[in-house]
Amino acid sequence: MTGKHRRETESMANQKLQQWVDEVSACTGADSVYWCDGSEEEIERLNQMMVEDGTLVRLDPEKHPNSFYARSDVNDVARVEDRTFICAATLDDAGPTNNWMAPDQMHAVIDPLFEGCMQGRTMYVIPYLMGPPGSPMAKVGIEITDSPYVVANMRIMTRMGQVALDELGDEGDFGKGLHSTGNLDPEQRYICHFPDENLIMSFSSNYGGNALLGKKCFALRLASVLANREGWLAEHMLILGLTDPEGNKTYVAAAFPSACGKTNLAMLVPPESFTAAGWRVETIGDDIAWLKFGDDGRLYAINPEFGFFGVAPGTSQETNPNALASCRANTLFTNVALLPDNTIWWEGLGDPPPEATDWKGNPWTPESDIPAAHPNSRFTAPAEQCPCISPDWESPQGVPISAIVFGGRRTSTTPLVYQARSWQHGTYVGATMTSEKTAAAVGGLGELRHDPMAMLPFCGYHMADYWQHWLDVGETGGEKMPTVFHVNWFRRDAEGNWLWPGFGENMRVLKWIVDRAAGGGDAVDSPIGWLPTPEAVGFEELGLADEVAATLLDVDIGEWLAEVRERGEYLAGFGEKLPEAIASENDALLQRLELSGQDKDQE
Numbered sequence: 157m158t159g160k161h162r163r164e165t166e167s168m169a170n171q172k173l174q175q176w177v178d179e180v181s182a183c184t185g186a187d188s189v190y191w192c193d194g195s196e197e198e199i200e201r202l203n204q205m206m207v208e209d210g211t212l213v214r215l216d217p218e219k220h221p222n223s224f225y226a227r228s229d230v231n232d233v234a235r236v237e238d239r240t241f242i243c244a245a246t247l248d249d250a251g252p253t254n255n256w257m258a259p260d261q262m263h264a265v266i267d268p269l270f271e272g273c274m275q276g277r278t279m280y281v282i283p284y285l286m287g288p289p290g291s292p293m294a295k296v297g298i299e300i301t302d303s304p305y306v307v308a309n310m311r312i313m314t315r316m317g318q319v320a321l322d323e324l325g326d327e328g329d330f331g332k333g334l335h336s337t338g339n340l341d342p343e344q345r346y347i348c349h350f351p352d353e354n355l356i357m358s359f360s361s362n363y364g365g366n367a368l369l370g371k372k373c374f375a376l377r378l379a380s381v382l383a384n385r386e387g388w389l390a391e392h393m394l395i396l397g398l399t400d401p402e403g404n405k406t407y408v409a410a411a412f413p414s415a416c417g418k419t420n421l422a423m424l425v426p427p428e429s430f431t432a433a434g435w436r437v438e439t440i441g442d443d444i445a446w447l448k449f450g451d452d453g454r455l456y457a458i459n460p461e462f463g464f465f466g467v468a469p470g471t472s473q474e475t476n477p478n479a480l481a482s483c484r485a486n487t488l489f490t491n492v493a494l495l496p497d498n499t500i501w502w503e504g505l506g507d508p509p510p511e512a513t514d515w516k517g518n519p520w521t522p523e524s525d526i527p528a529a530h531p532n533s534r535f536t537a538p539a540e541q542c543p544c545i546s547p548d549w550e551s552p553q554g555v556p557i558s559a560i561v562f563g564g565r566r567t568s569t570t571p572l573v574y575q576a577r578s579w580q581h582g583t584y585v586g587a588t589m590t591s592e593k594t595a596a597a598v599g600g601l602g603e604l605r606h607d608p609m610a611m612l613p614f615c616g617y618h619m620a621d622y623w624q625h626w627l628d629v630g631e632t633g634g635e636k637m638p639t640v641f642h643v644n645w646f647r648r649d650a651e652g653n654w655l656w657p658g659f660g661e662n663m664r665v666l667k668w669i670v671d672r673a674a675g676g677g678d679a680v681d682s683p684i685g686w687l688p689t690p691e692a693v694g695f696e697e698l699g700l701a702d703e704v705a706a707t708l709l710d711v712d713i714g715e716w717l718a719e720v721r722e723r724g725e726y727l728a729g730f731g732e733k734l735p736e737a738i739a740s741e742n743d744a745l746l747q748r749l750e751l752s753g754q755d756k757d758q759e
């Protein structure tokens with residue numbers, strides 16, 4: 157490393173960037189400033205340095221070439237929603253679903269934490285690009301961090317280094333992200349967004365969504381504010397491409413809350429009968445989509461990311477072989493279990509090993525009554541290593557989206573799949589989504605909560621304005637808007653067993669979605685929307701028990717009446733900003749359910 161202000165000796169022409177780096181370096185008191193170029197040589201050096209200081213363990217080079225293992229602080233394993241702030245100018249700009257503090261007030265809290273916080277440390281400057289190079293939708297961000305672990309993750313998750321500086325140019329603007337590990341004290345942990353300064357400040361956490369600032373902080377929270385101003389969408393969505401036996405390609409985007417199946421659906425392996433018939437699934441992205449109208453008036457999506465930050469537990473050769481192949485090499489594993497031969501294991505991967513070191517660094521055996529891997533342990537892997545990565549995944553224009561799918565983790569009530577009647581109804585379906593909380597965020601595991609469009613933790617402005625934006629985008633797109641659906645892979649029986657096999661079998665639902673989006677597919681009307689016939693989702697081939705099949709596609713009027721009344725209360729909480737269209741969709745659904753209930757009573 158060439159020491160302080162290395163860039164000054166080169167042609168760093170972007171004065172705004174140089175000035176910001178100088179300011180941060182003076183404030184944080186970093187020992188040295190290092191500009192990341194994203195090269196192989198650089199990352200090898202950083203990884204080796206982290207192996208030597210104990211931050212990383214090098215995994216078996218045969219089984220996991222160029223791959224590393226890390227354990228986090230035990231108190232730093234997930235996103236912290238109660239310490240995440242949207243510091244918009246007014247409380248009303250941030251809205252009732254975000255934590256808000258006035259920008260001045262938050263600066264008074266968080267700026268002092270950064271003063272001198274990098275003394276004795278190297279300050280890394282990470283130029284990164286969100287989106288394919290040359291894409292009109294791509295955006296440059298700069299993350300400054302004192303964590304080489306963050307650098308290593310960012311190098312996998314984003315296009316880092318010269319490629320970003322080239323896109324930035326001499327005059328270009330960039331999203332600013334300032335991160336410090338601090339002392340990892342949860343009491344000093346703050347994840348703050350200043351939309352009017354295009355600035356993120358993150359202190360005292362090294363966990364993915366809190367520290368890899370290009371991801372949720374920039375590509376969703378700040379980008380959603382921009383998208384609202386500029387007429388596009390920044391969404392918590394996977395993007396996949398489906399090819400039918402005739403060779404027709406259809407692209408689908410799907411919004412599920414954290415740890416509710418995006419990575420798995422994005423790289424699904426279809427059942428044998430589908431593959432034999434010529435169906436193919438390809439991945440464009442597994443977590444974030446930026447959607448913008450193309451010249452033909454359709455919505456096109458890009459994946460702004462370059463890697464996957466995937467949930468490890470539950471990933472196996474049976475459930476998601478493409479994810480396993482993606483993280484075989486060049487991967488960073490965090491908080492999984494480490495085996496004596498320097499390989500890794502997690503719950504759901506396969507037979508438990510006789511002995512392991514758990515994610516906390518303690519000895520573990522199958523008799524231990526705690527998991528060896530943290531439920532939110534993750535792999536950070538290059539997207540291009542995915543065997544089913546789409547040839548279009550770096551298309552600068554993005555891919556045209558035919559269907560948008562919402563989904564949540566619901567033990568009961570919500571059927572396997574249904575189709576919304578219109579864009580407006582679909583917006584309502586997204587706005588009223590609920591899902592059981594997962595280990596991806598701290599607190600309330602399993603609790604049912606509203607998570608509109610899977611964006612509750614990620615929308616950078618007033619949620620009701622966001623819904624209005626969806627309605628407005630629908631007005632612009634008109635007939636060319638994608639068809640909207642809702643799915644639920646997570647229904648359980650009274651004993652807690654999954655009713656639906658999920659994973660690859662979700663292809664049956666995807667096929668129906670693609671057929672319906674193209675104007676085909678068999679469906680029956682119901683108060684909540686269009687439901688597939690059992691044949692249309694291939695139930696007979698699966699050999700499901702009759703009552704299971706019936707439950708999966710059932711709309712229980714009593715349960716739904718309760719659901720929709722609760723939704724009414726939830727929506728009313730948004731007051732004057734609640735779009736009339738959303739309120740009226742809820743009223744109309746309530747009426748349809750009441751009518752249907754009366755019909756049933758008369759039968």
Ligand code: GTP
Nearest residue numbers: 414415416417418419420467469470596645658659
């Ligand atoms: P984030 O990265 O947090 O945004 O999560 P995600 O939405 O990408 O979720 P992911 O695909 O990683 O799945 C989360 C967990 O749900 C994993 O343990 C999966 O094994 C499990 N899962 C995914 N799809 C299915 C499914 O169809 N059925 C069941 N039962 N579990 C699933």
Ligand code: SPV
Nearest residue numbers: 364365371372414465596
């Ligand atoms: C999520 O929690 O939705 C994730 C992981 O995708 S993180 O990047 O930490 O947000």
Ligand code: MN
Nearest residue numbers: 392414415443
């Ligand atoms: Mn996510």
